Amino acid sequence: MIFDEITIHNFGVYLGRNTVSLKPQNDQKPIILIGGFNGGGKTTFMDAFQLALFGKFSNCSNRGSLAYDKYLQKSIHKSVDPKDGAAVNLKFRHSVNGVERSYEVRRSWKLNRKNISETVEVLCDDRLDAVITEAWHEHAEQFLPQRISSLFFFDGEKIKDLAEFNKSTELISTGINQLLGLDLITQLMTDLVVLEKRNKLKLTEKGKRARIKTVEDNLRELSKKKEELNWQISESKKVLALIEKHIIEIDETFRIEGGELYQKREELELNKSTALKELSEIQNKLVELSGSELPLALISGQLRQILEQSEIEERASDNERLYDILRERDKAIKKELKSKGLSESAYMQIERLLSNDLKERASFREVDRYLHISADTRASIKDILNGSICKIASETLALLSRKGNIEEQIENLDRQLATVPDAEAIAQVIEQKEKTRLRKQEADISHGVLLKEIENIDKSIAAAEREIEKELEKEINSEYEHDSAARIIQHSKRSRKTLSLFREKVTRHHLERIERYVLGAFRQLLRKESLVTTLKLDPKTFEPEIMGADGRTVDAQRLSAGERQLLAVSLLWGLAQASGRLLPTIIDTPLGRLDTTHRTHLVKRYFPFASHQVMLLSTDEEINEKYYRMVKPWVSQEYHLEFDESKQSTIIRKGYFW
Numbered sequence: 001m002i003f004d005e006i007t008i009h010n011f012g013v014y015l016g017r018n019t020v021s022l023k024p025q026n027d028q029k030p031i032i033l034i035g036g037f038n039g040g041g042k043t044t045f046m047d048a049f050q051l052a053l054f055g056k057f058s059n060c061s062n063r064g065s066l067a068y069d070k071y072l073q074k075s076i077h078k079s080v081d082p083k084d085g086a087a088v089n090l091k092f093r094h095s096v097n098g099v100e101r102s103y104e105v106r107r108s109w110k111l112n113r114k115n116i117s118e119t120v121e122v123l124c125d126d127r128l129d130a131v132i133t134e135a136w137h138e139h140a141e142q143f144l145p146q147r148i149s150s151l152f153f154f155d156g157e158k159i160k161d162l163a164e165f166n167k168s169t170e171l172i173s174t175g176i177n178q179l180l181g182l183d184l185i186t187q188l189m190t191d192l193v194v195l196e197k198r199n200k201l202k203l204t205e206k207g208k209r210a211r212i213k214t215v216e217d218n219l220r221e222l223s224k225k226k227e228e229l230n231w232q233i234s235e236s237k238k239v240l241a242l243i244e245k246h247i248i249e250i251d252e253t254f255r256i257e258g259g260e261l262y263q264k265r266e267e268l269e270l271n272k273s274t275a276l277k278e279l280s281e282i283q284n285k286l287v288e289l290s291g292s293e294l295p296l297a298l299i300s301g302q303l304r305q306i307l308e309q310s311e312i313e314e315r316a317s318d319n320e321r322l323y324d325i326l327r328e329r330d331k332a333i334k335k336e337l338k339s340k341g342l343s344e345s346a347y348m349q350i351e352r353l354l355s356n357d358l359k360e361r362a363s364f365r366e367v368d369r370y371l372h373i374s375a376d377t378r379a380s381i382k383d384i385l386n387g388s389i390c391k392i393a394s395e396t397l398a399l400l401s402r403k404g405n406i407e408e409q410i411e412n413l414d415r416q417l418a419t420v421p422d423a424e425a426i427a428q429v430i431e432q433k434e435k436t437r438l439r440k441q442e443a444d445i446s447h448g449v450l451l452k453e454i455e456n457i458d459k460s461i462a463a464a465e466r467e468i469e470k471e472l473e474k475e476i477n478s479e480y481e482h483d484s485a486a487r488i489i490q491h492s493k494r495s496r497k498t499l500s501l502f503r504e505k506v507t508r509h510h511l512e513r514i515e516r517y518v519l520g521a522f523r524q525l526l527r528k529e530s531l532v533t534t535l536k537l538d539p540k541t542f543e544p545e546i547m548g549a550d551g552r553t554v555d556a557q558r559l560s561a562g563e564r565q566l567l568a569v570s571l572l573w574g575l576a577q578a579s580g581r582l583l584p585t586i587i588d589t590p591l592g593r594l595d596t597t598h599r600t601h602l603v604k605r606y607f608p609f610a611s612h613q614v615m616l617l618s619t620d621e622e623i624n625e626k627y628y629r630m631v632k633p634w635v636s637q638e639y640h641l642e643f644d645e646s647k648q649s650t651i652i653r654k655g656y657f658w
Contacts, residue, residue, distance in 0.1 A: 001143055002093045002613055003584050004102070006052070008652075010077040010086040012044035015649035020639055024613055029636040031607060032615045033623065035657045036641030038245070041650040042617035045641070046153055046588050052090035052105050054146045055120065057137065064231055069116040072109045077649060085110025094143050101125055103143075105136070144583055148179055151576045152611070155588035157241070159568045172542040175575050180510055185503050192492045192499075197468070199485035199492075212471050219464040222457055229454045236447045243440045250436055254429050258421040262430075265420050272413040279406045282399050289396055307382065310373040323358065330354045508539050510578070518544075518574030525566045525605050544571070562598035569606060576611070584613040591622035603627045608634040620657045628658060 007019045024030050036042045043061045050058035056068040063071045076086045087108035093100055104123040109116055122133040132139050140146070150158070177183045254260070261268075333354065337347055519535040526532065532554065534547040544567065546554040559567065576585065590607070591599045603623070607614055608631070616623065616631075623631065638656040643649070 001581075001583050003049070003090065003615075004093060005089075005091040006048060007087070007089040008045070008048050009088070009108075010080045010084070011048060011051075011088055012075055012077070013039075013041040013643070013648070013650045014044065014652075015077050015079065015647060016651065018650075018652040020652055021637060022613070022615070023636070025636040027612065029634055030610075030612055030614050031631060031635045032613070032637045032639075033628075033631070033635050033656055034615065034617050034639045034641065035620060035623070036617065036650075037619060037643060040641045040643040042588050042619075042641060043155070045617060046155075046586050048088045049090065049153065049586060050149065052088045052107050053140050053144060054149070055107065055118075055137065057146050059146075059150070064234065065227060069118075072116045072118065073111060076109075076111075079647065079649065082111035092143075103132075105140075144581075147181075147183060148175075148579055148581075151175060151179065151572055151579065152583050153586045154572060156590055157237075159565055159572070159590075161568075172537070172544075172571060175571070176507070176511075176514065176537075176542060179514075179575055179579055180506055182503050182506065185499050189496050189499050192496050196489050196492045199488045212468055215464050215468050215471070219461060219468070222461050222464065226454060226457045226461065229450060229457065233447070233450050233454065236443065236450055240440075240443050240447060243436065243443055247436050247440060250429065250433050254426075254433055257426055257429055258419060259426055259429060259433075261416060261420045262423075262426050265417070268413055268417050268420070272410060272417070275406050275410050275413065279403065279410065282403045282406070286396065286399055286403075289392055289399075306371065306373070307378065310371050310378050313371055313373075314375075314378075327358060330358065504539070511537055511539055514574060514578045517577040518570050521573040521577070522567055522570035524609075525570055525601050526563065527601070527605070566598055566601060569602065573606065573610060582612055584615065585611040586615040586617070588617040589622065590616055590618060591627070599627065600630070603630045607631055623656075625658055628656065 002024070003022045005019060005021055005023075007017060008014045009017045020034075022032050024032070034042070034045065036045075047058070047060040047062075050060055060071065066074065072086075073082060076082050080086070085108060087106065089104060089106045091102065091104045093102050095101075102125055104126075106121040106123070107118070109118040111117075120133060120136055122129055122136050122139070124132055144152070174183075177186065334347075334351060337350065342350075515535055515537055518537075519532070522535060523532055532546050533549050536545045536547075537543070538545065546559075546567075548554050576583070587607075587610075591602060599622075607616060638654065640653045640655055640657060641650050642653050644651070
């Protein structure tokens with residue numbers, strides 16, 4: 001199925017006739033990008049598709065509990081005479097058995113005296129088809145079943161709810177039941193319960209019936225109250241969403257005006273004080289080291305030269321003393337040799353050896369000796385060079401390095417402190433921030449009270465239903481075994497039991513395929529192979545269970561907020577794929593709840609592949625210039641919803657925000 005064109009005429013905020021071409025240029029450009037500010041008609045645009053296709057069965061955003069004709073009357077643009085009415089026309093193509101046919105649904109309505117008159121016409125291949133027009137609802141169900149439309153038409157709020165696990169199981173259950181048609185079985189089982197109650201009443205005494213009627217009246221009152229509470233909860237959600245949007249805007253203003261630095265001012269000042277204290281300690285230590293042997297490190301080279309010269313002089317002195325001793329020894333040796341009558345040649349040879357030895361030693365005496373350092377002084381110099389001065393120099397270098405780092409740190413802190421705004425400059429934003437926080441707190445409390453009330457009403461409704469059932473059961477005796485009403489009750493109970501078993505088996509049969517699609521979608525979006533290897537859905541609660549590469553269960557509630565929202569998108573994407581239908585996807589406010597990293601994941605890995613035709617309804621803050629550049633290669637058509645404040649109306653222009 002491919003949507004080719006939609007025309008919106010005087011519907012909601014749209015004034016006049018607005019026609020939008022939705023044809024993708026080719027398979028590589030499936031995205032139709034539509035930009036609009038909040039309140040500019042993005043949600044109404046998506047409602048137009050629902051209304052065109054499903055009419056009174058449509059699930060439009062602001063219909064609530066309104067009767068269909070009241071909703072149609074309310075949706076006519078406020079500046080238009082209701083007698084002129086409004087309309088939505090949708091052109092699309094659909095293939096059956098390989099044959100593609102074009103369709104156009106024309107739905108219009110206007111006020112005729114006091115009542116709304118609606119007209120529906122369906123053209124097939126540009127010709128009015130009376131048969132399809134007459135049974136349009138049945139044909140629409142063949143093209144796009146209304147019960148699974150929420151898998152293809154959804155908004156950021158639904159992604160948010162799916163990411164909140166206290167709500168997600170109910171939404172997943174609804175999605176799977178609608179996908180598999182199990183909601184029809186559930187409805188049948190509910191109808192059988194109603195049938196049983198009617199027949200039980202036939203078998204109940206009149207006195208008992210009065211008591212049952214009282215309980216049933218109470219049950220109806222509770223149901224009305226529940227309906228009213230559901231409306232209040234819906235309104236409360238809208239208020240919370242507006243406050244959260246306001247919080248985001250204030251936080252951004254706060255950041256731009258230096259609020260984050262202002263909040264960190266005390267921390268910055270404390271860090272600076274700590275750094276200055278440490279710098280002072282280092283400087284004191286350096287002064288202390290300067291009073292020790294540290295200055296000698298400046299002349300360590302000269303000290304080494306002195307030590308070397310001293311050692312040379314010492315060796316020269318030793319050689320001088322030894323020379324005198326050896327000279328006297330040589331005289332004694334020569335005298336002794338002569339007295340022994342040694343031959344002349346032998347004597348001359350020995351004399352030559354002794355003479356050469358003395359000459360060699362005499363050369364060591366020819367050294368300038370000017371230091372005349374004592375052995376103790378020389379030892380002290382050695383100790384200084386080889387011991388304390390090395391340690392002190394090493395310690396000094398480390399302190400100087402640390403001193404440089406701290407001075408750089410202080411310089412950075414000074415720069416940051418210089419940009420901290422004055423308290424007066426930021427006071428107004430801080431006040432707004434605090435007021436909004438308190439509003440959010442009050443709204444959360446009010447919302448919580450409503451949720452608690454509806455929880456109590458649900459308990460009261462369940463108790464009333466149990467009481468009715470109990471009273472009815474009391475009155476059914478075995479004597480009615482052959483009675484027609486009793487037989488109907490018995491058969492109905494057996495049928496409900498069989499239907500329950502059938503529903504369970506159908507669920508288990510299809511669940512593995514759904515899990516496979518959801519897991520594939522989640523891994524494509526997340527790109528963390530080691531984080532998720534298996535995904536299971538509990539067949540009763542439909543709660544997702546995730547397992548990592550190590551085989552251990554990953555607690556879904558411990559995933560980051562962004563990862564949970566990607567899981568929510570994966571559930572919708574996986575269920576849509578599991579439907580086996582090639583249907584267009586429409587996403588309203590697709591990125592509003594995501595952080596930067598996970599927005600990029602959706603822009604690059606989901607939007608271009610979500611379907612063969614994807615309509616994105618975005619604000620300029622969601623798909624901003626950065627994400628626009630990312631998604632641009634996959635975009636076929638671009639539009640901008642231009643809201644005119646003076647006319648309180650929207651017209652559709654070609655081109656995105658940029």
